[in-house]
Amino acid sequence: MEGGGVDHLAEERQKSRFDVDEMKIVWAGSRHAFEVSDRVARLVASDPAFRKDNRNLLSRKELFKNTLRKAAYAWKRIMELRLTEEEAAKLRFFIDEPAYTDLHWGMFVPAIKGQGTEEQQQKWLPLAYKMQIIGCYAQTELGHGSNVQGLETTATFDPQTDEFIINSPTLTSSKWWPGGLGKVSTHAVAYARLIVNGQDHGVHGFIVQLRSLDDHMPLPGITVGDIGMKFGSGAYNTMDNGVLRFDHVRIPRNQMLMRVLQVTREGKVVQSDVPRQLIYGTMVYVRQTIVSDASSALSRAVCIATRYSAVRRQFGSQKGGPETQVIDYKTQQSRLFPLLASAYAFRFVGEWLKWLYTDVTQRLQANDFSTLPEAHACTAGLKSLTTSATADAIEECRKLCGGHGYLTSSGLPELFAVYIPACTYEGDNTVLLLQVARFLMKTVSQLGSGKQPVGSTAYMSRAEHLMQCRCSAQRVEDWLKPDVVLEAFEARALRMSVACAQNLSKFSNPEEGFAELSADLAEAAIAHCQLIVVSKFVEKLQQDIPGQGVKQQLQTLCFVYSLHLLHKHQGDFLSTGCITPKQASLANEQLRSLYSQVRPNAIALVDAFNYTDHYLGSVLGRYDGNVYPTLYEDAWKDPLNDSVVPDGYHEYLRPVLKQQLRNARL
Numbered sequence: 322m323e324g325g326g327v328d329h330l331a332e333e334r335q336k337s338r339f340d341v342d343e344m345k346i347v348w349a350g351s352r353h354a355f356e357v358s359d360r361v362a363r364l365v366a367s368d369p370a371f372r373k374d375n376r377n378l379l380s381r382k383e384l385f386k387n388t389l390r391k392a393a394y395a396w397k398r399i400m401e402l403r404l405t406e407e408e409a410a411k412l413r414f415f416i417d418e419p420a421y422t423d424l425h426w427g428m429f430v431p432a433i434k435g436q437g438t439e440e441q442q443q444k445w446l447p448l449a450y451k452m453q454i455i456g457c458y459a460q461t462e463l464g465h466g467s468n469v470q471g472l473e474t475t476a477t478f479d480p481q482t483d484e485f486i487i488n489s490p491t492l493t494s495s496k497w498w499p500g501g502l503g504k505v506s507t508h509a510v511a512y513a514r515l516i517v518n519g520q521d522h523g524v525h526g527f528i529v530q531l532r533s534l535d536d537h538m539p540l541p542g543i544t545v546g547d548i549g550m551k552f553g554s555g556a557y558n559t560m561d562n563g564v565l566r567f568d569h570v571r572i573p574r575n576q577m578l579m580r581v582l583q584v585t586r587e588g589k590v591v592q593s594d595v596p597r598q599l600i601y602g603t604m605v606y607v608r609q610t611i612v613s614d615a616s617s618a619l620s621r622a623v624c625i626a627t628r629y630s631a632v633r634r635q636f637g638s639q640k641g642g643p644e645t646q647v648i649d650y651k652t653q654q655s656r657l658f659p660l661l662a663s664a665y666a667f668r669f670v671g672e673w674l675k676w677l678y679t680d681v682t683q684r685l686q687a688n689d690f691s692t693l694p695e696a697h698a699c700t701a702g703l704k705s706l707t708t709s710a711t712a713d714a715i716e717e718c719r720k721l722c723g724g725h726g727y728l729t730s731s732g733l734p735e736l737f738a739v740y741i742p743a744c745t746y747e748g749d750n751t752v753l754l755l756q757v758a759r760f761l762m763k764t765v766s767q768l769g770s771g772k773q774p775v776g777s778t779a780y781m782s783r784a785e786h787l788m789q790c791r792c793s794a795q796r797v798e799d800w801l802k803p804d805v806v807l808e809a810f811e812a813r814a815l816r817m818s819v820a821c822a823q824n825l826s827k828f829s830n831p832e833e834g835f836a837e838l839s840a841d842l843a844e845a846a847i848a849h850c851q852l853i854v855v856s857k858f859v860e861k862l863q864q865d866i867p868g869q870g871v872k873q874q875l876q877t878l879c880f881v882y883s884l885h886l887l888h889k890h891q892g893d894f895l896s897t898g899c900i901t902p903k904q905a906s907l908a909n910e911q912l913r914s915l916y917s918q919v920r921p922n923a924i925a926l927v928d929a930f931n932y933t934d935h936y937l938g939s940v941l942g943r944y945d946g947n948v949y950p951t952l953y954e955d956a957w958k959d960p961l962n963d964s965v966v967p968d969g970y971h972e973y974l975r976p977v978l979k980q981q982l983r984n985a986r987l
């Protein structure tokens with residue numbers, strides 16, 4: 322994407338055998354999406370106000386103030402340039418700095434939209450859209466995060482005053498973690514147990530004002546602050562994750578979000594037709610966005626590691642010629658190319674999940690709740706699968722860059738530190754896999770009952786065949802047949818689920834059985850989710866994809882993704898009898914040959930992400946590959962090099978040295 326200067330990767334770019342510009346459009350999702358993304362990326366990169374290369378050097382206070390400045394400036398630009406929602410979302414993406422606005426737009430607004438009545442939406446959304454109020458999502462407490470039903474904050478209805486009294490009865494009921502809460506939010510959607518006439522009606526959302534709109538001071542009864550520094554310097558410390566306690570704070574009755582359940586003036590509790598699970602709807606929405614974000618974070622790390630692997634040379638000089646580019650080592654390829662393929666795979670499954678979410682939202686509006694369990698299982702499972710894989714991949718990319726990957730200027734340490742909490746927030750990844758497993762066990766238990774599995778479990782309707790089929794691969798080329806690959810993944814996923822169901826049936830208490838078998842259940846859930854990713858990649862290839870060689874590259878990546886999973890999890894495939902050891906070895910042979918096909922296209926495949934050097938924030942991943950002079954120059958910019966003799970020399974170094982000199986003389 323960058324222009325000018327010597328291109329050290331030019332030779333690599335000439336090797337590619339496909340139309341990179343068309344691939345950029347496939348990656349972006351459409352020509353329109355590409356144009357928006359490209360324009361906004363350049364806008365951010367060219368504006369010094371969005372500089373980010375100094376983040377690691379700032380103290381927490383400076384860092385946070387700097388984030389406030391950027392967020393305010395971004396909002397000003399959104400207004401001045403009259404950016405659309407799509408453009409504004411891209412702006413946030415390329416600014417590349419977690420901020421309170423993520424929670425305001427990403428959770429507070431969606432919570433009101435999803436759980437508020439029409440009337441409540443009309444009252445609160447215009448204020449939120451104009452940012453006249455700023456909100457956060459206050460669910461997690463010191464004592465409970467995963468177990469939402471275990472939250473302790475109470476909202477007790479007072480019929481005398483027509484108000485709820487929000488209270489934190491214990492230390493562990495303190496809200497703990499919500500982003501944007503610590504120092505910024507004026508309001509929260511706070512989750513609390515609804516108590517009416519002494520009866521507990523479970524957890525619901527309430528809009529609570531936290532701070533004065535005049536002087537930003539906490540309102541009476543509110544204790545609020547930041548929970549402290551998090552992993553890494555810079556990184557997620559731009560966010561004010563907060564602590565909050567309520568001391569009998571009164572709010573009007575109409576500030577309970579009442580789409581799912583209403584409390585009347587008389588204190589009557591009325592359940593609407595909407596299922597209770599809609600209270601969890603905001604999490605479903607965000608989990609869906611997290612899957613697309615995974616492909617962004619992963620592609621960024623892979624772009625850095627791939628470009629650097631082409632620049633870096635070690636060993637293998639022939640007759641004084643250049644040494645071998647590390648990207649030519651088969652071990653480097655077998656570690657790097659599956660990650661490149663995963664970035665594309667997650668992109669396409671993210672697109673599909675967005676479609677699924679839009680579809681379920683439209684159905685919910687028409688009071689059709691039938692696909693909610695499927696949406697929950699897919700978003701939970703794919704969020705878990707893609708974030709775990711991406712977190713591991715960023716660390717692998719750091720190692721792929723050798724020593725220089727450990728330098729902050731490689732961009733990888735900060736990316737890792739910012740990214741890893743995605744394995745925990747919006748649902749711990751193991752807890753989410755167990756939700757998928759429950760869904761799978763329910764589906765398996767209904768097989769043969771006449772109820773046909775649909776959506777992501779539709780393959781289970783062919784249970785009779787999948788339980789006994791034998792893989793037909795006899796030659797290396799057979800592993801390039803989508804049907805052969807898909808059937809192996811379907812059979813493996815089904816057989817693992819059925820094995821769990823059979824083992825579960827041996828327990829008289831199903832919950833006890835579920836707990837005992839939870840590790841196996843989580844593995845069955847992973848197998849099911851991997852099948853979804855593979856099948857959505859295969860479906861993508863059935864579309865009309867223009868551009869010379871583009872579809873062929875995607876086919877190669879699809880098989881790299883699938884066959885590397887098959888290789889990595891061959892224990893599952895073999896133990897369930899889905900493939901034989903000979904077939905596993907043929908698949909691995911095919912995989913090796915696919916790596917050779919990826920090699921000449923590797924640089925172009927990462928160029929297709931269309932990332933600016935500003936966004937990448939990496940000396941190793943520079944578009945022009947001019948790594949060494951930049952690394953060298955950057956080192957001298959470190960504040961430690963401001964003086965030749967370091968501060969502290971006279972107090973702490975010189976006396977030691979002199980002491981040793983004296984000792985030596987003795």
Ligand SMILES: CCCCCCCCCC/C=C\CCCCCCC/C=C/C(=O)SCCNC(=O)CCNC(=O)[C@H](O)C(C)(C)COP(=O)(O)OP(=O)(O)OC[C@H]1O[C@@H](n2cnc3c(N)ncnc32)[C@H](O)[C@@H]1OP(=O)(O)O
Nearest residue numbers: 409410423426427466467468469470598601697746747748
């Ligand atoms: C113009 C300017 C525009 C500017 C634009 C800027 C754009 C910016 C956009 C930014 C977008 C996004 C940015 C987002 C940034 C993200 C930052 C992330 C911050 C983090 C936030 C958080 O972490 S919030 C807290 C999240 N917490 C959790 O995830 C908790 C996890 N636990 C749970 O979800 C549940 O408790 C659990 C599911 C584990 C258990 O529930 P429980 O009820 O106790 O248990 P069950 O008995 O198992 O379930 C009962 C039945 O309910 C079903 N079910 C459970 N969950 C759901 C669900 N979510 N949906 C539907 N159904 C669900 C479950 O399956 C059971 O069903 P059954 O049929 O009875 O079996």
Ligand SMILES: Cc1cc2nc3c(=O)[nH]c(=O)nc-3n(C[C@H](O)[C@H](O)[C@H](O)COP(=O)(O)OP(=O)(O)OC[C@H]3O[C@@H](n4cnc5c(N)ncnc54)[C@H](O)[C@@H]3O)c2cc1C
Nearest residue numbers: 458459460461465466467498499500742745746747748751
């Ligand atoms: C950076 C960040 C931002 C956040 N932002 C917000 C926010 O804006 N708003 C908000 O409300 N919350 C937020 N959170 C909180 C987050 O949603 C929770 O931390 C998350 O849901 C995990 O819950 P927990 O901390 O209770 O983990 P725990 O449930 O205590 O997990 C601890 C361990 O126990 C295991 N475990 C727990 N239950 C089970 C089980 N049933 N079976 C098997 N294993 C289990 C887990 O796998 C994990 O290994 C944020 C968290 C982070 C890190």
